[in-house]
Amino acid sequence: MFNQTDEMPVIRRIAVVGSGLAGLTAALLLGERNLAVTVFEKSRGPGGRMAAKRVSGGSADIGAQYFTARNPAFVRFLAHHAGDTAFGIWPGRFGYQNRDGKWESFPDERRYVGIPRMTAVTRGLSSAVNVKAQTRVERLIRNGEQWTLRDADGESYGPFDAVIITAPPAQAQELLSNSDLPVLAEELDEPVRHIQPCWAAAAYFPDPLEQPYEGMRCQDDVLYWIANNSSKPGREDKGQWWVLHANPEWSRRHQDTTPEQVTEEMVTAFQRVTGCHQQPGEVVSHRWLYAKSSSSDSPGFRWFGDHRIGLAGDWLSGGRVEGAFESARGLVNRILPD
Numbered sequence: 383m384f385n386q387t388d389e390m391p392v393i394r395r396i397a398v399v400g401s402g403l404a405g406l407t408a409a410l411l412l413g414e415r416n417l418a419v420t421v422f423e424k425s426r427g428p429g430g431r432m433a434a435k436r437v438s439g440g441s442a443d444i445g446a447q448y449f450t451a452r453n454p455a456f457v458r459f460l461a462h463h464a465g466d467t468a469f470g471i472w473p474g475r476f477g478y479q480n481r482d483g484k485w486e487s488f489p490d491e492r493r494y495v496g497i498p499r500m501t502a503v504t505r506g507l508s509s510a511v512n513v514k515a516q517t518r519v520e521r522l523i524r525n526g527e528q529w530t531l532r533d534a535d536g537e538s539y540g541p542f543d544a545v546i547i548t549a550p551p552a553q554a555q556e557l558l559s560n561s562d563l564p565v566l567a568e569e570l571d572e573p574v575r576h577i578q579p580c581w582a583a584a585a586y587f588p589d590p591l592e593q594p595y596e597g598m599r600c601q602d603d604v605l606y607w608i609a610n611n612s613s614k615p616g617r618e619d620k621g622q623w624w625v626l627h628a629n630p631e632w633s634r635r636h637q638d639t640t641p642e643q644v645t646e647e648m649v650t651a652f653q654r655v656t657g658c659h660q661q662p663g664e665v666v667s668h669r670w671l672y673a674k675s676s677s678s679d680s681p682g683f684r685w686f687g688d689h690r691i692g693l694a695g696d697w698l699s700g701g702r703v704e705g706a707f708e709s710a711r712g713l714v715n716r717i718l719p720d
């Protein structure tokens with residue numbers, strides 16, 4: 383049997399809210415320790431912000447662009463659970479615009495992507511996980527030592543001995559407030575303030591664009607990042623799909639602007655930054671309300687032992703894909719120390 387801390391009742395059944403990288407990591411690691419895990423996901427499929435949008439001829443990574451694996455344990459984990467063909471190195475050139483507007487190269491680093499799209503990673507990870515999709519958890523109800531989950535349609539699930547919430551802080555806070563846990567919810571006031579939105583677009587150019595880099599961080603009033611999605615391994619686009627991310631300030635100011643207006647302004651900015659005057663043949667967009675955390679506070683995870691509720695996610699650990707993995711791993715090790 384597994385070891386658990388003395389002060390804690392035995393945990394056998396765990397609910398995980400969210401099937402992004404953090405939720406799937408937690409589920410797989412808990413499963414390895416023989417716990418019964420159910421993952422609840424409000425969207426149609428797993429992946430969260432490691433997202434791809436279907437476009438003509440393929441798909442475009444509209445959320446996370448690539449991920450690092452500074453901790454080799456992360457690559458081992460992905461290869462083991464998602465399979466080593468689900469991801470690979472993006473052998474692109476990466477640069478940034480300095481304050482004077484000049485382009486400089488980023489230092490070399492291994493940047494990984496899902497193949498043939500970012501969601502291949504989370505699809506692979508989820509294949510051995512019990513994910514209940516299209517189930518938005520609205521409330522946690524405590525019955526003695528256990529929890530029942532109530533979804534948006536009034537369905538109940540449980541009982542569970544513990545709950546791990548991996549939603550971004552605003553959604554985690556809402557869930558805790560709805561669950562009569564105001565003190566826990568209040569603890570998220572600060573993280574909620576640090577969450578930044580991001581307007582994303584993908585634009586198709588039938589004729590390849592000549593640019594010095596495949597991934598470019600811009601100094602621009604509108605754009606923060608542009609990337610040639612078609613240069614990633616396993617994409618077989620005829621022309622080129624470019625992904626455009628607006629900066630947080632501009633995205634916040636345009637939170638309620640129509641997608642048509644937003645994409646028009648983002649494409650104009652793209653032409654300004656790249657010097658390209660080709661009009662895109664197709665453009666799709668997505669608004670991320672909770673894209674990234676600007677907080678420098680990195681506690682790793684939160685575990686409220688008295689309630690047997692844990693919080694994990696990128697926003698607790700550096701705000702990136704690899705941080706989501708580290709956060710979930712840290713929380714599982716806290717709940718079930720070796």
Ligand SMILES: Cc1cc2nc3c(=O)[nH]c(=O)nc-3n(C[C@H](O)[C@H](O)[C@H](O)COP(=O)(O)OP(=O)(O)OC[C@H]3O[C@@H](n4cnc5c(N)ncnc54)[C@H](O)[C@@H]3O)c2cc1C
Pocket residue numbers: 399400401402403404405422423424425428429430431432444445446447448449450517518519520548549550553554557580582627670672673674694695696697701702703704706
């Ligand atoms: C535009 C953009 C660009 C990015 N670029 C990069 C990059 O290049 N490199 C990098 O490392 N990172 C990048 N990131 C960040 C990266 O995507 C995240 O760090 C990582 O995917 C977060 O994983 P997570 O599991 O913590 O959260 P998420 O992926 O957000 O997963 C949370 C899940 O919880 C679900 N959920 C929320 N509330 C509920 C509920 N009540 N009931 C059920 N389900 C619920 C959501 O639907 C979601 O699937 C980017 C993010 C964005 C948006």
